Amino acid sequence: MASPEQDAVPPRTGAAGAREALDAELLRLMPRYQDADRAAADALVLTAGPVLARYFYSLTGDTRLVEDLVQECWLRIHRARQSYRRGEPVLPWLMAIARHTRVDQYRRWKRSSGRETGIDGLVRQPSSDPRPGIENSLQAREVVAVLHRLPDSQREVLTMMKTNDMSVEEVALATGVSQAAVKQKAFRAYQAIRKALGVSRREENER
Amino acid sequence: MTCEDLDRRLSEGARAADLAAEPAVATHLARCPECARLMAWLLRGIGDVRVDSARASEIARTGLKPVRSLPPARTLIMSLAAIVAGVAGLHVVTMGADGWPLLSGSQAIVFAAFLAVTLALLAPAWLSSLRPGARQRVHPVAAVLLLAAGFPALAALLFPVRLAEGLAAEGVRCVAGGAMAAAMASGLLFLVTRRGYPLDWGRTGALLGAIGGLAAVAALQVSCPRHEAVHLALWHGLALILPVLAGFLAGRRAG
Numbered sequence A: 001m002a003s004p005e006q007d008a009v010p011p012r013t014g015a016a017g018a019r020e021a022l023d024a025e026l027l028r029l030m031p032r033y034q035d036a037d038r039a040a041a042d043a044l045v046l047t048a049g050p051v052l053a054r055y056f057y058s059l060t061g062d063t064r065l066v067e068d069l070v071q072e073c074w075l076r077i078h079r080a081r082q083s084y085r086r087g088e089p090v091l092p093w094l095m096a097i098a099r100h101t102r103v104d105q106y107r108r109w110k111r112s113s114g115r116e117t118g119i120d121g122l123v124r125q126p127s128s129d130p131r132p133g134i135e136n137s138l139q140a141r142e143v144v145a146v147l148h149r150l151p152d153s154q155r156e157v158l159t160m161m162k163t164n165d166m167s168v169e170e171v172a173l174a175t176g177v178s179q180a181a182v183k184q185k186a187f188r189a190y191q192a193i194r195k196a197l198g199v200s201r202r203e204e205n206e207r
Numbered sequence B: 001m002t003c004e005d006l007d008r009r010l011s012e013g014a015r016a017a018d019l020a021a022e023p024a025v026a027t028h029l030a031r032c033p034e035c036a037r038l039m040a041w042l043l044r045g046i047g048d049v050r051v052d053s054a055r056a057s058e059i060a061r062t063g064l065k066p067v068r069s070l071p072p073a074r075t076l077i078m079s080l081a082a083i084v085a086g087v088a089g090l091h092v093v094t095m096g097a098d099g100w101p102l103l104s105g106s107q108a109i110v111f112a113a114f115l116a117v118t119l120a121l122l123a124p125a126w127l128s129s130l131r132p133g134a135r136q137r138v139h140p141v142a143a144v145l146l147l148a149a150g151f152p153a154l155a156a157l158l159f160p161v162r163l164a165e166g167l168a169a170e171g172v173r174c175v176a177g178g179a180m181a182a183a184m185a186s187g188l189l190f191l192v193t194r195r196g197y198p199l200d201w202g203r204t205g206a207l208l209g210a211i212g213g214l215a216a217v218a219a220l221q222v223s224c225p226r227h228e229a230v231h232l233a234l235w236h237g238l239a240l241i242l243p244v245l246a247g248f249l250a251g252r253r254a255g
């Protein structure tokens, strides 16, 4: 028998509902992970893993790099788990660590290769040889190819908003800038995406 | 509804799917191929990027033992205040309070107010550096710069310039005593900082150094009888700047 409360508040569906479900699950699992619950650790990996993988894939377009980044990120999450304060939203905490993982990895890569390219150097053309265990559809590659045309900071903001379905406030927390700066970057990103989509259309026509 | 309106709504966080369902947007999309193309691109997801979760699970389970969650902000701020007051107090107890009777009422009030304001900026900057994704109310660089630039400026404004002999010898003694106090305060605060997970250790190290340096200049103002602008700005200023630099460099190396 359904309670009156359940009748009054129907569960939200679609993207908003999915985000609410993700938040609720992360909020439930993080304290148990801090309490060293092994099942919660596994569940957290299954819940947060796809979020991280999508983020890294959107930004790098390279499936091998995604494997490395996700593993490195879990090492850091594991070490950082005490810094999560119970009851606080988990996603900005998680994505701030993910973001830092990538920035650090880029610095190391730059140091070892001695190259003077921007962080865009980390982004390779979307790879066309997906390894087992990684679903890498043609559609995903097309989406990432357009993101690839944006400067890094715009690509990051757009990735968090579009791919990870984060709010402006959450992106601001995860990237350590103001909400106004996030909105401005996103606005510029959408204008650049328009151009990029126009360009890819023209390229198609020329073929 | 214009193309720019659409970009604005999107950049303010509206979901593409929700927007497409709005009649005004739908009308525009039907007329404007460019926006229709943008919308179609936005509605295409990248799907699931699945990676091997076994390795991640292994990492998450490695040495898994219960950890204490980060204490509430109030507790952390109170421990910071206790460290600053405790170390400054210890310095005055060991080095004496010869400077205290020489301070005029207005000098003491303005100086104390400046240190209180900068500490009130450094504390939240430190607090947000402990937790990834924490709201940053005060930029750490701004707080450190205010202290580092404000202190010599205030010394020049509040105290007379009286160059006398023996400047260097007394100065070195002040830098040494101040640096010791700063190192002690920064070190104790570092132990609290380790409860968190600073993402930028260089910046956090500079913050720890600045808070230690603040404890040092506060204590020196009471212990040192040489209330003279050049001595304060130069030697006490060094007791402030050196910990900031040391903290920054040590943090960068560790991070």
Ligand SMILES: [Zn+2]
Binding pocket: B002, B003, B004, B028, B032, B034, B035, B036
């Ligand atoms: Zn339009």
Ligand SMILES: [Zn+2]
Binding pocket: B170, B171, B174, B220, B224, B225, B226, B231, B235, B236
């Ligand atoms: Zn002195």
